[in-house]
Structures are given as structure tokens and as C-alpha cells.
Amino acid sequence: MRLGFGEYVLDLGTRQVFRVAEEILLSPKAFQLLELLTARRPNAVSKEELQKALWPDTFVSETNLANLVSELRAAFGDEARQSHVIRTVQRFGYAFQADARDLPVAAAAGKAAAGCRLVWGEVEFPLREGENMIGRDPAAAVHVDDVSVSRYHARIVIDGAAARIEDLGSKNGTHVRESPIAGSVPLRDGDDVRLGSVAMVFHRSETGAPTETASRQ
Numbered sequence: 001m002r003l004g005f006g007e008y009v010l011d012l013g014t015r016q017v018f019r020v021a022e023e024i025l026l027s028p029k030a031f032q033l034l035e036l037l038t039a040r041r042p043n044a045v046s047k048e049e050l051q052k053a054l055w056p057d058t059f060v061s062e063t064n065l066a067n068l069v070s071e072l073r074a075a076f077g078d079e080a081r082q083s084h085v086i087r088t089v090q091r092f093g094y095a096f097q098a099d100a101r102d103l104p105v106a107a108a109a110g111k112a113a114a115g116c117r118l119v120w121g122e123v124e125f126p127l128r129e130g131e132n133m134i135g136r137d138p139a140a141a142v143h144v145d146d147v148s149v150s151r152y153h154a155r156i157v158i159d160g161a162a163a164r165i166e167d168l169g170s171k172n173g174t175h176v177r178e179s180p181i182a183g184s185v186p187l188r189d190g191d192d193v194r195l196g197s198v199a200m201v202f203h204r205s206e207t208g209a210p211t212e213t214a215s216r217q
């Protein structure tokens with residue numbers, strides 16, 4: 001499961017937290033606390049229950065729990081008196097109160113689609129059979145770190161000889177062959193694709209020769 005709140009993404013599958021494209025490093029116990037609170041959101045969870053889950057069969061001071069809460073607040077730029085993420089429930093416990101939304105889980109990698117790729121300058125993104133998510137999210141198959149691109153901007157679906165692109169309600173739109181798209185449209189070899197202000201080219205080689213992914217300078 002993946003949750004988005006503000007500029008942050010919590011990926012419970014990979015056990016990572018991101019702010020835009022930057023990973024936020026949390027201690028294992030702090031991540032576990034975050035997982036517990038998000039699972040019960042927006043309900044409050046008692047300190048006693050949290051301590052039993054985090055330190056089973058071990059007596060620890062309440063300070064240990066408070067320190068983990070402080071770690072999470074520091075990671076999210078949160079403050080105890082004006083909290084937007086972790087709320088303190090006086091004489092009881094804590095609650096996750098950020099406005100969180102479920103995010104689509106990146107599809108499992110399928111076999112490479114023969115010769116299908118998106119080219120962005122010197123960078124090539126090989127595309128695979130099935131769904132290829134495009135956006136600013138670090139887990140996207142085509143990760144485009146540009147402010148004009150939405151976190152989940154568009155997707156390309158490869159089905160054998162057919163390739164189609166679909167805008168996902170992005171803020172700045174998706175253009176194919178200089179025209180804005182609505183819904184799903186087919187892609188042909190050499191088609192210009194623009195996401196926000198990012199210009200790319202879709203290529204499909206009939207030979208299926210492998211391409212080497214370049215490093216962006």
C-alpha cells in the first residue's frame with residue numbers, strides 16, 4: 001500500500017518514505033510507529049497499545065515513544081503545538097491526522113517490450129509489457145523529476161504490437177504530436193510526447209534490439 005500526504009509518499013511495500021524525489025531516512029522503530037498510526041487513521045492509538053506493539057514483552061519508558069514521535073515530526077517538518085501530521089491526544093496517545101490518499105501501486109515489472117522506449121534528451125527509459133507509469137513519483141517506471149510534471153502524470157500501456165498513452169488528470173496536461181490528449185490515444189514510432197514542459201519522443205524498434213539506459217548529466 002502507498003499513501004500520499006502533502007509532499008510525502010509512504011510506501012509500505014518497500015518500507016520507504018519520500019518527499020518529492022528525495023528519500024527520508026527513518027529508524028526502523030519510527031517507521032513501524034508511522035505504519036501503526038496510518039493503519040488506524042484518523043483514530044487515536046493509546047500509548048499503551050503503541051508500546052506493546054513496538055516493544056513486545058519489554059518494559060520501556062514513555063520517553064522512548066515520545067522520542068520516536070519527535071523523530072517523525074522532525075522528518076515531516078511537523079510541530080507538536082501546530083501539528084499537521086502527528087497529533088498528540090492528551091493523556092491518551094497519538095493519531096495520524098494528515099489528509100492522506102491512497103496511491104496506485106507500481107505494477108510489477110513485466111518482460112521488456114521489444115524496442116519500446118521513451119527518450120528524454122540523452123536519457124532513455126525502456127518500456128515493458130503492460131502498464132508503465134510516468135510521473136514525478138520515484139517509483140514510476142518513467143521517473144521525470146520536473147516541477148511541471150505531476151506525481152502520476154500519464155501512463156503508457158504496451159500490449160504486444162499496440163502502444164497507447166493516457167493522461168491521468170495531470171495539472172499541466174499531456175500532448176502527443178503537439179495536440180493535447182483526453183483519454184487514451186495510440187502511439188507510433190517517432191511520436192513527440194510532451195508532459196507539462198518536458199518534451200520526449202516515443203520509439204519502437206521492430207528489431208527489438210536492446211537499448212542501454214543513459215545516465216542524465
